[in-house]
Amino acid sequence: MRATGGTSHSNKLYWTTWWVLLALTVLMLVIDSMVMPRSIFVSVLLTAMLVKASLIGAHFMHLRFERRSLALMVIVGLLINGAILFGLIVPDAIRIRMMVP
Amino acid sequence: LVFELIGDSRFPKARVEGLMTVAAQLMPDRWSGGVCPFAAGWRKVMMWVFIVTDGLLFAGFLGGYGYARTMSSQWPDQSAVFDLRYIAVMTFVLISSSLTMANAVGAAQNRQRRLGFRWLLLTIAGGVGFLGMQAYEWAHLIEVGARLDGNPWGDPLFGSFFFLLTGFHGTHVLVGVIVLATTAFRWGKGLASAAGVELAGLYWHFVDLVWVFLFTLFYLV
Numbered sequence: 618m619r620a621t622g623g624t625s626h627s628n629k630l631y632w633t634t635w636w637v638l639l640a641l642t643v644l645m646l647v648i649d650s651m652v653m654p655r656s657i658f659v660s661v662l663l664t665a666m667l668v669k670a671s672l673i674g675a676h677f678m679h680l681r682f683e684r685r686s687l688a689l690m691v692i693v694g695l696l697i698n699g700a701i702l703f704g705l706i707v708p709d710a711i712r713i714r715m716m717v718p
Numbered sequence: 719l720v721f722e723l724i725g726d727s728r729f730p731k732a733r734v735e736g737l738m739t740v741a742a743q744l745m746p747d748r749w750s751g752g753v754c755p756f757a758a759g760w761r762k763v764m765m766w767v768f769i770v771t772d773g774l775l776f777a778g779f780l781g782g783y784g785y786a787r788t789m790s791s792q793w794p795d796q797s798a799v800f801d802l803r804y805i806a807v808m809t810f811v812l813i814s815s816s817l818t819m820a821n822a823v824g825a826a827q828n829r830q831r832r833l834g835f836r837w838l839l840l841t842i843a844g845g846v847g848f849l850g851m852q853a854y855e856w857a858h859l860i861e862v863g864a865r866l867d868g869n870p871w872g873d874p875l876f877g878s879f880f881f882l883l884t885g886f887h888g889t890h891v892l893v894g895v896i897v898l899a900t901t902a903f904r905w906g907k908g909l910a911s912a913a914g915v916e917l918a919g920l921y922w923h924f925v926d927l928v929w930v931f932l933f934t935l936f937y938l939v
Contacts, residue, residue, distance in 0.1 A: 627824075628821055628824060631817055631820040631821060631824070632817065634817075634820075635813065635816075635817040638813045639810065639813065642806060642809050642810070642813070642933075643806075645934065645938060646802060646803075646806055649797065649802065649938050658939075659939055662934055662938055662939055663934070663939070665934070666930055666931060666934035666935075669930045670927055670930050670931065673816065673923055673926055673927045673930065674923075674927065676820075677816050677817075677819070677820045677919075677923045677926070678919075678920055678923045678927075683756070683757070683758065684756055684757040684758070686755055686756055687756040687757070687758060687763070687766065691766055691769070691770055694770045695770055695773050695774070695777070698774050698777065699774070699777045702774075702777050702778060702781040703777075703781055703784060706781045706782070706784065706785045707784050707785060707788055709785070710784070710785040710787075710788035710789045711788055713789050714788060714789050714791070
């Protein structure tokens with residue numbers, strides 16, 4: 618099933634995606650109200666965030682049905698540049714934080 | 719043949735794009751460039767390029783936010799500042815508007831003009847609702863002392879990043895509502911193509927996608 622040729626995708630897929638997004642949002646709020654170690658809290662929330670972003674990109678934005686070269690251009694471009702930004706900036710912030718008495 | 723048809727204004731654009739897709743599939747090596755390496759029209763490819771660059775802009779903002787947040791020893795507890803149930807409702811509205819937008823694109827591709835128009839109107843309503851809720855949130859926080867250069871809860875940068883991130887995202891939502899209203903009007907009059915509705919949809923889903931990151935990184939983590 619490809620979007621390129623003007624073929625539409627089933628409404629069922631969109632509704633299923635919406636329900637999963639909704640469930641993940643509720644799950645994130647429940648986790649936010651629970652007491653747990655910070656590292657687990659952050660890991661779970663970041664995982665849920667990435668799953669939600671992937672679902673929107675794959676199903677609502679049809680990346681799953683596009684040619685792989687287009688999907689790779691988008692995903693790899695964003696991931697590499699995002700990783701460079703965070704990889705260079707955040708460790709520096711941690712270092713400065715440790716320098717402050 | 720395809721190149722000749724692209725230059726012929728009498729030939730429908732949708733047919734040309736269909737031919738380009740077929741030509742691209744016949745190419746022996748899809749990485750060698752060729753007629754249509756992404757098997758998509760140039761407008762869709764350019765929209766994706768825009769989305770990637772705009773996404774990097776938000777990544778830059780979030781990188782700066784991460785820097786300030788990690789460095790700060792007085793970052794406020796978000797649950798003490800925001801009513802997270804209210805923010806969850808905002809999230810629900812935006813996610814739902816993405817669903818209606820996806821349905822609008824589906825209806826447009828199936829040439830269901832009236833149904834597509836209705837889904838577009840629902841999406842616009844979701845966008846306007848989200849903007850109204852954000853305006854209320856801003857008004858409330860300003861009323862209790864949040865400013866660009868300070869706030870009553872702790873690190874002054876908290877207010878700066880709140881207004882920067884949500885303000886920039888809100889501007890994107892506003893632009894999206896304008897784009898959707900224009901698209902709906904043109905679609906209703908029979909002036910817009912299904913591809914045009916799909917492009918508006920890509921932008922709208924991107925706005926939703928950015929909110930997923932803001933909601934998690936700024937309001938929850």
